[in-house]
Amino acid sequence: MLPLSEIHAMHQSVDDGWRSPVADAVATRWGIAPGSARYWRSSASHVFVVPPGSDPRGVLYLRFVPATLRARASLEVPADLLAALGADAGVVVPLPSLAGRLVETIPTPHGDVHAVVVPRAPGAELDADDLTTAQATAWGSALARFHLAAAPHAPLVASLARPEHARPRNGGDAFTTLADIAAGAGDAALAEAAVLLSAEWVLATAGLPGGVLHGDFELDNLRFEDGHIVAFDVDETSIGPYALDIAFAVRDLVGSHGTLDEPERPALLSAFLEGYQQVRPLGDDERDVLSLSSTHVSARSLVHGHEVLDAGDSPDDPAWLTDLRSSLAEQDTRSRGVLLAAVRPA
Template sequence: MLTLPEIRDVRGAVDDAWRSPTADAVAAAWGLPPGSALFWRSSAAHVAVVPEGVDRRGVLYVRWVPEHAAGARRFAHGTLLHARLSADHADVAALVPSRSGRLLERLDTPVGPALAAVVRRVDGDDLDVDDLNDEVASTWGRALARFHADAARHTDVAQPAAAPPFTVLTASADAEVAAAARALAASQPGGSDGHDGYDGYDGFRATAARTVVGHGDLELDNLRWRGLRPTCFDLDEAGLRPAAADVASAVRDLLGPDPARPAHPALLDAFLDGYGRASGDVVTPHALLPHVAAIAAEQLVDLERVLARGPDPAGSGGAPDAPDEAWLVDLAAHLREHATGQRAVLLSAASALA
């Protein structure tokens, strides 16, 4: 995720009509006039939206990350993979070429150099867990298997996913998190218990699975549905990882805060059945646990990094006469709440694997 100062640099200059000088600088590379790309949100990337009726190309999402950001390399490789899959007519959103004909641009902006891409809106339905039944959940699982099959030929642009930072969390001031991290770290190759475990992007080999070019975040939020055919976007987390790890990243909403006792077991079984039938890989709910723990660990470490330079209670930059904007304080509170949820996931998974 972008740091809070990186978000403030952009969001702080957005006016009451959601116009952004930085979004204008990025959008200009796609031939869009100032004020046409309205700021929407910031998380792993900054996003602005070109509303319907503004441009003949339709509704567009303008996405960019600072070149120095921690996720810039992932953004670049995800965009390259996205471009390859789009050329193959896979089920991905359409990328829009810039005026120079490029799908990935490096640009100068008011807050420094950035990497940018533009995605066309996918028409279709936006589903959440309450909209699912067994058939739709199974179709979702088959869609992930189809993504793996389509992406398999593009390993040259896929980066290995990082090993989970369990060792970092062993130094946590939270005693329960530190203990869980020690137990999980010990399960890695060379760990004190001697069990086969996580080995970079090869993953917890004991849980099953071949290495795939995974989407990294094929949650419902990153899909649009036309009947029973979903189309995906947001490939920023794409990379080489175990199939079971990519399944785990997709079904976190089905697992819930206590992945050892899935919140939606029937839908999870349907997803896994659809994935298994389409891919030939058998992934069980128990096989997801070490990968869910790894995702939670990654998020906890990343959130600590992001929040380390959070809102200053004395004011922006420490100046008591320039307090941080309410939206920034609210965002930091939301991220701390998210960290609490990821802590629960980590402890649950570690306890079930003990």
Template sequence: MPLTEIDRLKRTVTPAWESPVADQVAAAWGYPAGTAKWWRSSASHVFVLPDPEGKRYLRFVPDAYLGAGPVAAVSSLMDRLAAGGAAVVRPVPARTGALTATVPTALGPMHAMVVETAPGEEFDAEDLDVDRARSWGAALAAVHASMAGIDADLPEAFAELAEFPDRFAHDPALVKAASHLADRIAELPRDGSRFGVVHGDFELDNLAWDEGRATAFDFDEAAHSWYAADIAYALRDLTGPDGLPAAEHRQLSEEFIAGYRSVWPLDGADLANLRLFAGAHAACSILRIDNALGTAGEDEAEWMADLRAKLTDMARSHRELAIGVAEAL
């Protein structure tokens, strides 16, 4: 989401972490004013809601950033997966009975959904051991298996690569790399064992673990893609700047793959393409960061300036990875 959109919402948040905008949205689920507490804003604005069994999460995006269709598609996918027994958080119907709601607010229309909390605790890469890495891989494979054959109104991954000639004409090396990566991806087979609906962001910060079982949440990046591409994105924190597993994380990456293969097929060709997908993901991340950055204002808040600097550094790293992978393939 653009930093300017995050800032618009953040300016409404009180010292008690409440927002009149969130109050308007939460009312669609019957929550009174002052109930929703701001948690974070990135691809969506996320607020915590109380629940008799713990808490729920209110997620919403401005219509100027994303239409109602994609939000409805994600909520429908999550509901279908949860109903089928997949380890996925379940959306909570609004008072109308629909899984999503479009709510007029002081900041314009917001497209919203509410999801249950995932049971358990979150881990990061520093908490990983070989058993958890294997379970993580198996969890992603189980999600892929549960989504196999599903027809969902979702975007296709890597479509952004076509925008590079216009968006980054000032950076011919990056445009060349993106074009090469796109050409390589276009040659890949799309049979059902390799290509389908994917989570899109199966990193550890989007999972909660309870007695060794991972529950997935945050399907904002769900798309039609290659399963191997979903693996490559999940393993970003274990991947080096050359698109290959970092030396210090190689065993964890291997255990992840072994866990994945214990549930869903991944042949040698798919495995060999992980580096290609790492480069393509890096390129697409550059474009998304560029979308988020926009143009800096003269009176930009300190937190926004700091975040802008951090994102700029991230984009620089992604550029090096994308170009490096393209040159190596």
């Protein structure tokens, strides 16, 4: 997620009609009429939507991040991956700009931003409460197909690990990164837990099947239509064990108070895993590491949350910002608890 101060600043640029001069500057590079894009949300990036009837290309989403916070490659590599996979692989392909580029770096009233534009994915968004076991099975199969289709593009995704593109928020061993963060923050208990889990992670994942991970194959990044699933937003793509991507995907099935061994929605989780194995069988070693992978997801959540909570604690802040900070802080507390519990004696 973007820092709360950045999200607040974007909110302040938006008028009563949800328009922003920042979005208009981005829209121009894709030939989108000024005033068409309306603010949608801010999370890992700022997102504006061009609603129906505003552009002959249909509903479009403008996604951009400040150049001071993210390297251009953090958008460019995912966009190139989507284009390389193509619509036949069940992903949304970004639209080229008027200059023929998938990603543009654009000066705006908010500073330089890196931007990409994608069309709306066909189908409906589902949440875990609405999901059937058949849909969960299709979801698992779709992730396995993504793994197989994306495998040849591992060198492209691996380029994100180059020093000039360093992205500590993705890939690698999140436990090690978290140990450094926790030690710097004076949280000795969390730092010790992260060190122990890092050693376990290295041993448990050595030699596991892996390759290109989607990184966020959750329901809110998918659309369902007649048994067909379309994925988008591969901004969290990285190289790693496939078991970790499964753990990323099924967080809603595990639930905020469950574990992968005792999920809140066991029937749906079983259906997801069954669907995955219909396309790419899971070995016993991969199954054995799923629980640890779920703990790794909590570690990554804490790494992502580092330096995000930089606003929302002032009496002058709007209520929505204070509430968002509180929600994120509660999530961090839960994730910390997961890691500490993982190293406590049974």
